[in-house]
Amino acid sequence: MRVAYFTNQYPKVSHSFIRREILALERQGVEVARLALRGWSDGLVDPDDLSEREKTHYLLRGGLGALLPATIRQLLSAPVSFLQGVRMALRLSRLSDRPAPYHLVYLAEACELVHWCRQQGVDHLHVHFGTNPAEVALLARLIGGPAYSFTVHGPDEFDRPLGLHLREKIEAASHVVAISSYGRSQLYRWVGHSHWHKIQVVHCGLETSFFDPPPSQPFPSTPRLVCVGRLCEQKGQLLLLDAVRRLRDRGEDFHLVLAGDGEMRRELEAFIAQHNLQAQVSITGWISSERVKQELLAARTMVLASFAEGLPVVIMEAMALGRPVLTTSIAGIPELVRHGVDGWLVPAGDVEALVETLSSALATPAAQLEQMGLTARARVIERHSIDTEAAKLKHLLPAPS
Structure with a gap:
């Protein structure tokens, strides 16, 4: 055939x-x-x-x-x-x-x-x-x-x-x-x-090669977060920026990388400039799949504040690389990510819940995050070969x- x-x-x-x-x-x-x-x-x-x-x-x-x-x-x-x-x-x-x-x-x-x-x-x-x-x-x-x-x-x-x-x-x-x-x-x-x-x-x-043992490097010690995806309304990056603004105003230490590009880039850059978030947020623009992998490995947590999804492949990729995921409890996502086990789930559109969950993730010891990442890796290998x-x-x- x-x-x-x-x-x-x-x-x-x-x-x-x-x-x-x-x-x-x-x-x-x-x-x-x-x-x-x-x-x-x-x-x-x-x-x-x-x-x-x-x-x-x-x-x-x-x-x-x-x-x-x-x-x-x-x-x-x-x-x-x-x-x-x-x-x-x-x-x-x-x-x-x-x-x-x-x-x-x-x-x-x-x-x-x-x-x-x-x-x-x-x-x-x-x-x-x-x-x-x-x-x-x-x-x-x-x-x-x-x-x-x-x-x-x-x-x-x-x-x-x-x-x-x-x-x-x-x-x-x-x-x-x-x-x-x-x-x-x-x-x-x-x-x-x-x-x-x-x-x-x-x-x-994901390809079998994605499940190869990740590079032997220490789990990141810096409070670095990464959000991977097209810069568009449905991905919720503007709500995420509002959340990180509130975190910054509370005195929390972190850096968020928005990995991607799209129609909302100017609006997001304007928000960053208006609220003086340049020290806390950076935007990469379009990057290669290898660079995405490196950004995920450099972060302690992958964040996705989407309003609408199917089941994002980038969540699978982050989990395969041993990174816990903080994302919204919509569509097929809760079928993969278990709250408190592989990462965290928050209601879509709830900026207060997003702020508190981000704060909790940032306060989680690296050893605990690493263990969550290992659990996430085992789950995605089981479900997404x-x-x-x-x-x-x-x-x-x-x-x-």
Whole structure:
């Protein structure tokens, strides 16, 4: 069987978990083709990402005009199914935040996708995210393309289930993957009970090399915290800065590193300047995965004050490196992080609770933090090995004919 992985953009710095999943499936004997809408010209520095880009076919590389031959070919060869695709595209435009012409473009992309899959001998299509690539896969299936499945991460899909037509996508799929039990429960809400059996939990995983013994270095003695992630509203960095301002005003000693970049960087920098937090907070901008690893190892605790999540891979990475995690008790996070055992959980949006929990973490002796980190490491190794999770995915794929 040949499987194609299909995403909006691939490879992508923040989506290394997709690359890990593909490589793990290949190690288990699954032949995987890479397919994406875009991403051929993105600035990449990771050698693994650069290698993956060379293996990826891009549907939109030739522009929208390049989709026309496949669309005409599909119309002439199978007019009935093509018109069914038109009707479905128009139906999916209802309640969507994008007007009907966009959905007709998705149909044209589906025509090109069907043509490419036939050329490449693709038997099954697996999509990451329940957004527009899942719609393209649904339309492709309707006009004669391969069976498809898709992985839902959240929180975007859970914010717009009606506009994204999750029900229609699940009903047409052979199976659906949720990355946590919480995510599975949210999908249950939008589809009939007769389709629940399709929805299975497969965690995102870390490479075995990530579980190698960490460098033999002492646990950090300085009160250094790190927050890794895109600088955006849903990650809660502005609330985190408000919390550290209050900690500073109480006379607590610490340094917080915001590792990442994003649309809120200017607003965060303005807050730092307004409240004279330059001595307590620094922002790195975009950094490599190796630099992220070094930042996690240099910190005593990883902090994530998110308002909305799926199950962040960076939490798994911090735990694998033996660092306790202080984060919010939302989505799938409490399925991994146990309060007082692997780290700390606080209510999302509660700045007072965040201040007090940060203060408690900073006051925790290094030896106790190190023990929490070891417990966290054992837990993530047990639950998030990419080879174990890829085996679950392989089992879900249709048997070769």
